[in-house]
Amino acid sequence: MRHFLEFEKPIAELEGKIEELRRTTDAGGIDVAEEVGKLRDKAETLLRQTYAKLSPWQKTLVARHPERPKAMDYVRALVAEFMPLAGDRAFADDAAVVAGLGRFRGHAVAVLGTEKGRDTESRVQHNFGMARPEGYRKARRVMELAGRFGLPILSFVDTAGAFPGIEAEARGQAEAIARSIEAGLEAPVPFVATIIGEGGSGGAIALAAADRILMLEHAVYSVISPEGCASILWRDAAQAPTAAEALRMTAEDLRKLALVDAVVPEPLGGAHRDPAAMMAAVGDKVWSVLEPLLALDGATLRARRREKFLEMGRAGVV
């Protein structure tokens, strides 16, 4: 049973009707193939129209869709011989950040991701993708490991943000994020980050200070959630759709602002309607930006990465 978002209701109704008609046919009733075909066309048209003009808030909902492929789905689909690595070597292993080694198109790589989980149990296990300091320290450790062995880094970012908790603060959440950003910037190896769903603030940039930043068509990437922004600036969380608009957090906007390098188009109706196609498209795009970077040495990569971030948002600086 597909999970439909509020704005997808008309599509859900049409698809429900199609399903009903098909059941009638299967049960030996009258042949309704023609009717089903018509409805299918209608549903597809509606889906196309709806997804062609998603508002930033609707994209936020799509980015958070429970059936959207998650970080580990990409790892399983794109990375062979995956060996998960665990722990920050100081306190704990944080399952909100997944890390490991594997092969991407034959090349040994280090992989990082923020994992939200798919069902209740795994969501709790991964703390809904909200990492604690241990997660960012694990990320940093694996980025440094990648640097030592010349392994390109691939990250898959999908997080509402760093976990806001008492112990997280006591153990230096801010410092852990800062060091993870630093590790990304310093890595003497190619680094490609992909924002696959939600790119939430510091928790996202901690794994995305990369040479190339890709974003899925309906992913969002922002300094604060629309709800958080609305409750602070509008003093009303219900203004989240307005805040989502103002924050310019969609892939299209961020591409225009030159904060992301490329947008990966999603299957019709969003990544969750065809995860396999989505993951294959991400694999192709990651490879197309990674391959040219493989020829560059560490010093060049680091220097260019710095230059890239120093130039960000700077158009018109005098």
Add this chain to the structure above:
Amino acid sequence: MNWITDWALPKIKGLIGTSREVPDNLWHKCPACEQMIFHRDLERNLHVCPSCGHHMRLSAQGRIKATLDEGWSRIELPKAPADPLRFRDQRRYSERLKDAQTKTAMDDAVVVAQGAIEGRKVVVAAFEFSFLGGSMGAGVGEALVTAAKLAVLQDAPLIVFTASGGARMQEGTISLMQMPRTVIATRLVKEAGLPFIVVLCDPTTGGVTASFAMLGDIQIAEPGALIGFAGARVIEQTVREKLPEGFQRAEYLLEHGILDMVVKRHEMRATLGRLISLLREKLPPEPAEPAPELVALPAPEPAEATEPAKPA
């Protein structure tokens, strides 16, 4: 000013109650002990309450004055694109920005200055909290990158006094990108073999703490300063627990190993001078004067007195 305004007014005010208006630019009430303090006394005392020692907020300009030898100069900063998103909430960001600029006579929330501490040259960047909560957008990022480049050029340590609510939401993801940008700034200073010293002042939170402000070679904070990543209210709502006493205060961070020291404002200049000397002068400069007694605040004692642990 005479003794009447200096000493008598608080008492008179005490007698007649709080209903009468006192110009708030003349008298300040200490938020900790509620003592009324005459503005000149407060200024003379670097905005530290003379009666209870509470550290109140100090302007960026005030910090630089209190830190540097006379003869320092303010650095002109590159102008970042203003309002890149044409952001508007209940008001236009461009208007908020203009108001803040008028109020503070600054272009953005950071002042950068070059000068010296006890003759040792330094570059200082100081946050102005009253400029949109010291929030970090492209202008602040630009200021810190400029300060770092200047420090390298001058072969001088970089000291940053922070006071910031975090990222400037009105600049969206561009403000988020100031985190990596300012981290790069710290790398420039460190790679040149120069000390990068952070002084965390009240309050420092969000994207500022989670970037350059936690990467100092030396991490100092002022007493009682609120320092953290997530806001207390967000944490309370998330974990549904009462926050521990002193949570996210400088002393709490010191206890948890996040800071090197908590230093009173009056000892800040001497502390910075000593640190820079120790980091950069292998032998004491001639002639060796007797060093003044200077101690950082120790970590607070644990609540229960405990016996020293016995080796297992």
